[in-house]
Amino acid sequence: MPTRDTAWPPGTPCWVDCSVDDPAAARAYYHRLLGWDVQDSPPAAGGYLMAMVNGRPAAGIGPKMSAAPMPSVWTTYFAADDADAVAAAVGAAGGMVLMPPFDVLDVGRMFIAADPAGAMFGVWQARAHHGAEVYNENGAWCWNDLHTSQYEVAKEFYGKVFGWTFTEVGQGPDFPYATFANPGGDPVGGISDTTNHPGQTPPFWLTWFQVADIDDLMAEAVNAGSTELMGPEDGPFGRMGILRAPQGEVFGVITLTARG
CATH class of the missing domain: 3.10.180.10 (2,3-Dihydroxybiphenyl 1,2-Dioxygenase, domain 1)
Structure with a gap:
């Protein structure tokens, strides 16, 4: 853990x-x-x-x-x-x-x-609270990414504020996506260009939580009053989906692909 x-x-x-x-x-x-x-x-x-x-x-x-x-x-x-x-x-x-x-x-x-x-x-x-003490664990937060139609503006802004470096990992011009990292470090989050996405929402940071079985969880989420906004569907790092909770907050869930 x-x-x-x-x-x-x-x-x-x-x-x-x-x-x-x-x-x-x-x-x-x-x-x-x-x-x-x-x-x-x-x-x-x-x-x-x-x-x-x-x-x-x-x-x-x-x-x-x-x-x-x-x-x-x-x-x-x-x-x-x-x-x-x-x-x-x-x-x-x-x-x-x-x-x-x-x-x-x-x-x-x-x-x-x-x-x-x-x-x-x-x-x-x-100070006394360092932040998350558990992560990348079922039930815990595992990733954060920005969804924005101002992709290049965002990279310039966050690069100036936090000193991030960016690596393009998206699937061509139809799905630009970059990971960001502190200088010399490993990727710690991502930025997604939503310009070509139908029904795009105002720019926002999306929090992802790791779960053991996304299909079961999303079915349970619907039973609990949630709305499925995406998925569940297979992606490059696992099976993922996006939910809107009963009070309106949006979050992502992912079951990571097992690595041998």
């Missing part, structure tokens, strides 16, 4: 959480689908719930942070040594800081931003 007990390297996806109208309903939904042990946080955390996989933090569930109407979403957070410096880099590169850096009790410092096309993401400066 891949685990981590220290802060993630800067620029690496390090945490995911969903913001919903009804965290209690989301707790029951994700326990049913992914087997999460969803635990309460201290009262000062404002109703934030911690999802555990094999006794380790895997993801968060919380109430929406704004009183203004907003959709339920999964948010991808990228690690930073200095959240304030990264916030300045976001603005300089043409993005927008939507929620300026602030301290979260003693566990970390964070902010929420949007890239030039409007895709939202978070940045996390770890």
Whole structure:
């Protein structure tokens, strides 16, 4: 079981959480689908719930942070040594800081931003909470990718903010896709060009969870009130699908291809 007990390297996806109208309903939904042990946080955390996989933090569930109407979403957070410096880099590169850096009790410092096309993401400066302590495990987060119609703009923006390098791995001009990595590192996520996709949605970061049997899980998800947006279908790395949960947040699930 891949685990981590220290802060993630800067620029690496390090945490995911969903913001919903009804965290209690989301707790029951994700326990049913992914087997999460969803635990309460201290009262000062404002109703934030911690999802555990094999006794380790895997993801968060919380109430929406704004009183203004907003959709339920999964948010991808990228690690930073200095959240304030990264916030300045976001603005300089043409993005927008939507929620300026602030301290979260003693566990970390964070902010929420949007890239030039409007895709939202978070940045996390770890203190007591390092981020996900379990990953690439059934029930845990395993990948994050950006779906955007401004493919080249996105690569330029994130390259300036996080120093990422990109490798084109897509299937020709009809399906451009690049993985991104910290300089000298292995791929840690991807960017998909949705320009030619019918029914494209506004740009967004998609969180993927690893599951043991995607066909059974997606059938159970539909029984639990979800909507199948894609799949299940076979892909280059496994069998995958995309779901919209009953409260509207979208996420991906994948059963990875066994490697001999």
